[in-house]
Structure formats: C-alpha cells, structure tokens
Amino acid sequence: MAADLDVVNLFIIAGGTLAIPILAFIVSFLLWPSALIKLYYWYWRRTLGLQVRYADCGGYRFCYSCRGKPGMRPSILMLHGFSAHKDSWLTVVKYLPRHLHIVCVDMPGHEGTTRTDTEDYSIQGQARRIHQFVETIGLNRKPFHLVGTSMGGNVAGVYAACYPSETCSITLICPDGQLLHPRETKFDNHLQDLEHSNYTLNIPLIPTTPEEMEDMFRLCSHVRFKIPQQILQGLVDVQQPHITFYQEVFMEIFGEKSRYALQEHLHLITAPLQVIWGKQDQVVDVSGATVIAEELSGCRVDLLDNCGHSVVMERPCQTAKLILEFIIMQQDARGSKKKSS
Template sequence: MELDVGKTIMLAGGVLVAPILAFITSFMFWPGALLKAYNWYIRRSLGLVIRYSYSGSYRFCYSSRGTPGGPTPSLLLLHGFSASKDMWLPVVRHLPRNQHVVCVDMPGHEGTSRTDAKDYSIQGQVARIHQFVQSIGLDKRPFHLVGTSMGGNVAGLFAATYPSYLCSVTLVCPAGLVYPKDSEFVKRLRELEKTKEEDAIPLIPTNIQQLDYMLRLCCHNPLNLHRQIMRGLLDNRIPNNDFYKEVFMEIVKDKSREALQENMHLITSPLQVIWGKEDRVLDVSGAAVLQTAVPSARVELLDSCGHSVSLERPRKAAKLIMDFVSEQGDDAKKHS
C-alpha cells in the first residue's frame, strides 16, 4: 500500500515536472515559439477562433468571436504595420463578451496571402479589405470599422470609398496625414536618408538594441521585457523583415503616404479619433488635422500614452469604442 502511494506521488510529480521543464526549455531555446503559444492561449481564453476565407485564390486569415446581428454592430479591427490580428487581444479582452468582433491579418501579414507590391499600397490594401468584407458576409449590414497606424490609413480610405458599408469608424493614431509637427520617428527617417542609411528603418529591427529602440518609440510607458522575451519577439520578426521593407516602401510613397489626407473630407460616417498624446511615431497634431476636415469628429486624446494604444491603454480604448458605437445606435433610433 505504501509502495503504491509512493508510486502515485512520483507519477504526479513527474506529470507536474514535465510541463515545467518544457516551459523552461522553450523559454531558453525557442522563445518565439513560446510567444506564439501564449497568443494561442489568450485567443482561446477570450473565445476567439482562427478562421480563413477566400476571394478567388487569395486567402484571408482572421480571428473572430460572436455572431453578427446583435444589439450593436459588428466590429472589424485593422492592425498596423508589421503587426498581426493578435495585436488587438488586449482590447478584445475588455469588449463585451457577446460583441461580434473580427480581427483580420492585413495583406501579406501573418496568415493572409503574400502576393506583390500592388497589394501593399494603401489603395491595394483597401481593395483587399473590401474583398474580405464581402467574403465573410460582413457587408450584409453596416459595421463599425477600427484601424490603427497603417490600418488607420486603410480604414480612413475605406470609409471614404465605401461609406454605405459602415455605421461608424474609429481611427487610432492613423497614418496617411500631413502632420503639422514632425514626430521623433519622422525626424529619424530624415536623418537616415541624409546619411544614406535608408535600410535602417526603426520599425524593422534586426537586433535586440534596435528592437528595444522600436518598443521605446512605440510605447510611452517602458515595457521592461525580459531579454528572452525580446529575443522571441525578434526571432518571430526577422524572417519577415524583407516583406516588411517591401510594405514600408509602398506605404511611404506619395500616393499612399497621404491617402487619408487627400480623402478625409469624403468620410461621411460618424468618426472617432483616438490618439496617445505622447505618440513618437505619428505626432498627435494629426488629430487636429482630422477634426478640421471633419468638424463632427469625436477626438479623444489619451494622457501618458504613446503610439501603441492597444497595448498601453486597452481598457480605455475598448470603452471609448463601445461608448461611441452605442451612442451612434441611440442617435439612429432617435432619428427613426
């Protein structure tokens, strides 16, 4: 009897030790894989399911939760440059559990098809997102569109091009404007151009030091990440760096770089603008540019927050978005 108890304790100890050893080994040797596993766990805990849709041979990868047709419009979330649908996980955590939400990988990013440069311009991305909306039937009723940074440029042009698809739109620190004040990022790009170091793009790090600078550029509040986590982030990014450079060269061309600026006056959907006051990538002065073009726009400036609003202020961002969406619904009911 005592022997059986001893064997049971040893077996239980082995069961506990195995995953701990696996975690330690992954953390030390494969931190990138561990980060991907962590995102999988968070998606699962939030009820998000990875799905694929097709437009011809083109594949879109997205995560979603809930079903359309609820008390509030569906939310479609567009991420920024070199990110993925998972950048929205902190925000989704604070959305109502019954809210239908869709987070899509932008053209060429993560699980969405990687084709050629024409798809990576802002106009090309808008065309692909239009295809995506149709491929999953999101065009059957007006939805709320959210875009951040590059995704904000895309969302703004989408709103100007397909107004009947939307009930409202939120732009978070959007690219695509002529900013009255240069950000640290823009100043850095100009310095690199002068020194002929155009390939040293601060948003495409190739080593830990460059990654640390990118994170400090994007976040006002220091993240203080463990070096192995930094290594994991870098390991997951480096294989895509050539693609990121291709995308970057497309979105900084004149036609793409000022796409929102040239079309913002065509946005007729109720517009919300959210911006971190300490944004060092795209200066917060862009918020005033949007409000001048669209006087009815709701502008929310966040204290102690940089460019990565979804990471630094996810609860606040989720609340602002849902409050805005609910208000538009209430206004529509009053007018009807």
Template sequence: MDLDVINIFMIAGSTLAIPILAFIASFLLWPSALIRFYYWYWRRALGMQVRYAHHEDYQFCYLYRGRPGSKPSLLFLHGFTAHKDTWLSVVKFVESIKLNRKPFHLVGTSMGGSVAGVYAAQHPSDICGLSLICPAGLKAPNNNEFVKQMQDIKNSENVHRTPLIPSTPQEMEDMLRLCSYVRFKVPQQILQGLVDDRIPHNDFYRKLLLELLHDKSCYALQEKMDKIAVPTQIIWGKQDQVLDVSGADILANAIPGCQVVILDNCGHTVAVERPRKTAKLILDFLVPTHSTENNKKLL
C-alpha cells in the same frame, strides 16, 4: 513512510516536473514558441477563432468572435502589415466575410487607421461609425525625429536600419521604447522570441515600408478625410513619438462633429498601453451612435 505513498509522491513530482521543464526549455531555447503559445492561449481564453477568407488570389487570416445580430459588428485593423493594394484588400475582405450586408463599426490604429479612414470615405454606406487610433496617412505640422528618419529612408531607399523592423533583441527593445510611453520591463529571452517571430517577414516589411513612404500612400488619409461623413472618433496618445498628436487637430478640422480624445501619459501603442480605457472609449462612442442610427430608421 509506506512505499506506495513514496511512489505516489514521485509520480506526482514527475508529472509536475514535465511541464515546468518544458516551460524552462522553451523560454531558454525556443522563446518564439513560447510567444506563439502565449497568443494561442489568449485566443482560446477570449473565445477567438482563427478563420481564413479567400477572394480571387487573396487570402485573409483574421480572428473572429460572436454571431451577427441587431448590433453592428466591429472590425479592427492593425498597423504596418498592409501593402500597396490595402484599400482594395479591405474591400475584398469585407465582401468575402459578408460584413457589408449591414453597416459595421470600423476601428483602425496607425497604418490600419489610415486604411480605415480611406475605406470610410470611399464606402460610407458600409460604415455606421469610425474610430481612428493614432492614424497614419496625415501630413502633421510637427515633424518629430521618427518622421525625419522615415524621410531619410525614403530618400536613400536604405531600409536595413529602421526602428520599426528590428532584427536583434536590442533593436526590439528600442522599438518598444519608441512606440510606448509606458516602459515595460521585457526579459531578454522574450525580446529574442519576438525578434525570431518577426525575422522571417522582415524582407517583406522592408519592401512594404518603401511603398508606404511613397507620396501616393504616405498621405492617403489626408487626401480623403474631407469625404468622411460617418460619426468619427479620434483617440491619440499625447506622448506619441511615432505619429505626432497634432494629427488629431487636422482630422478634427476636416471631419464635422468629430470626437477627439487625447490620452495623457500614453504613446503610439494606445491599445497596448491603455487597453481598458481604449475599449471603454470605443464602446461609449459606439452605443449612442448605434442608438441614433436606429432612431433614424424608426422615424
């Protein structure tokens, strides 16, 4: 074989070997870096931009896509990264990115669902629709094992062994099993990467959890739900082991015209376990709601 051809193959092989070796090294030695790269890749692939908003002493980091238009914007709130001033923080965030200049559709899951419901109750003119996914903040009639464990933590104020704040790969796997009905097979190194990414924030999460378990925050949505007047959608996983599905009936009885969807074979992490179904449910609810609002304006 010609020497130049051999050199070309060697160069090509070396070029391919570098990213492969880098991937293997990251997987084995720095799994958290691989996790961060994964999130970065999907943000890029979906056209999401990382932005920061500031209001007084608050800094908000959020993902953004699209441009303001005639259709309502959607604001998604995730769970368990809130704090005691969450209600105030959401108001400041909405104002800082000028989202309150026209009504928007608010979506919240878990703790974010409690935040979203309270915001909708207190600022109805800002909201054109509300989607609550397995929301916290309710006093469900059925106390599952997780709720009993949270009550024990509240009474003892010992948050060092809570299933929502993992510190080892095994604890991370246990948390995934608790939150998800669908059993994902996650490699050990990925579990380690997920833990490594969370550990720097665990002390904050522990302090936050104790504040959220106090009566003032624990049932915040229950105290405000009868004031929610906007079109509301409830989505809940039937096999939710974190927040019992009976909470859906509580909201349905308190919010007039509330639409309730119970997903079978689905746990607490609805958007992760059933992402396409969740998106379709929200869009199917959003479109007629927005059309109705436009018709009212024309009349």
C-alpha cells in the same frame, strides 16, 4: 512505515510529473521563445472565444479571427498596424462584450493572409483588398463599425471614404501617414535620416536584433517596462522571415503615393468618426487629431494621458471602453432620428 513510504513515493511521483512540464517550459523559453509566443496567442484566442477562419476569393486567401454573430449592435472590423497581425487586438477584445460580432483580419501579406510579389501594398491598395475581404465574408450586408490603428487606421480612413455606405461609424487610433501641419516627432527625424541615407540605414519599425526590438518598444510606447532578453529574441525570430516583405510595405506606405492618403480622403468620410490618440505618441504626433477634427465637424476626439503610439497595448481596457461608448452613442442617435422622422 509502509504508509510513510507510500506518501514519500506519492510526493516523488507528483514532483516528477510536475517537473516535466516545468522543465519543458524552461527549455522552450530559453531555446524556442518564438514558439512560446505563438502558443501564447493561441491560448488567448481560445480563452477569449475567438476562432481562426479563412476566406478565399479568386485565388487570394484572407486569414481572420472572429467571435459572435451579427446582432443588434453593428459588427466590428478591426485593422491592425504595420508588421503586426490579427492577434494584436486580443488585449482590446478581452474587454469587449462577448455578444458583439468582432472580426480581426490579417492585413494584406501579413501573417496568414496571402502575400504576393505583385500586390499593391499602398494604403489605397490595401483598402481595396479589405473591401474584397468584406464582400467575401458578407460583412457589408449591413453597415459595420470600422476600427484601425496606425497603418490600419490610415487604411480604415481611406476605406470609409471610398465605401461610405458600408460603415456606420469609424474609430481611428493614432493613424499613420502625414497630415498637414502636425508637429514633427522622433520618428519623423528617423524618416529624414533614412531618406538622406537613401534607405541604407536600419528602419526603426523593422528591428533585426533584440536591442533594436527594445528600441522600437521605447519609440512606440510611453510606458517603460523591462522585457526579458529571451522574449525580445523570440519576437525578432518571429519577424525575421518577413523582414524583406516589411521593408517593401514600409516603402509603399511611406512613399509619395500613400504618404498623404488619409489627408486627401478625409473630406469624403461621411460616417461618424472617433479619433483615439496617445498624447505622448512619438511616431505620429497627437496634433494630427486636431487636423482631423478641424476637417470633419462632429468628430469625437479622445486623447489619452501617459500613452504613446501603441494605444492598443498600453491602454486596452480604456480603448475598448471608448470604442463601445462611441458605438452605443451613434446607435442611440440613429434610433432617435428614426423616431423623430
């Protein structure tokens, strides 16, 4: 009988021990979903072996995460999109070999990187800041592979044009900005409505409610999935303190100074270029890939079926595979040229 009581007590203690973290998780999920989202990113950085670091230059601080050390393959610098952060690359980094040197930086003013009222957040201004970052951490000791998605793709293209000796190859994923002759998208219609209203309407890429957050996911993703209301609220809560800043950046990157930045710099890009685009992109039409390929001979174009603007989120494994294939192909081509010469 005493033994039976011991077993019962053991189950009660074990159940109570497990109930505490489970209850804490449920309460956190319901009351502080934004805290859980941050914890999620922290967990996956740790799991994938990424370390968060800071680089200071003249009073300006860059926040970035990195994994590995420079080796035989070129280092990879990854630039995220508008209103995102370095952790948005975690889904892709998961499928890249651990021996590669990978650097994911928070774009100017985003997440842990310095935000100032006097900063130039135009595409050209951001490219100059990223160059400052590259010089600060010494990433340009030898040419690296540059990857950018959406706004980051626009910046990556301008960067490669302005600093050609620093990039050995480039991958642009659904780069934003306007290119000559692409078809209009659902987002283009939103932009026209915004301009006609003198920007008094809500900006689709800056959601302020769970409903608007869900609408943004529908706009950016072809894949339809149901996101719990608590998670949507958590994502809104994370963005809420930065709304004014995002509005400022939006006006900069879609203003006259930046709108055609990529188009105007395409002819200056000399490094081998890869373009990855979702065929169902509703933000920047996939026809932009053809415009880029026509401007740059030898450009590799990879179009993804049943995929929208959020390629990194919708097709992380395929994206990592395509990037790695391109890097290896370019490195092999350079090796062949050296042998023949």
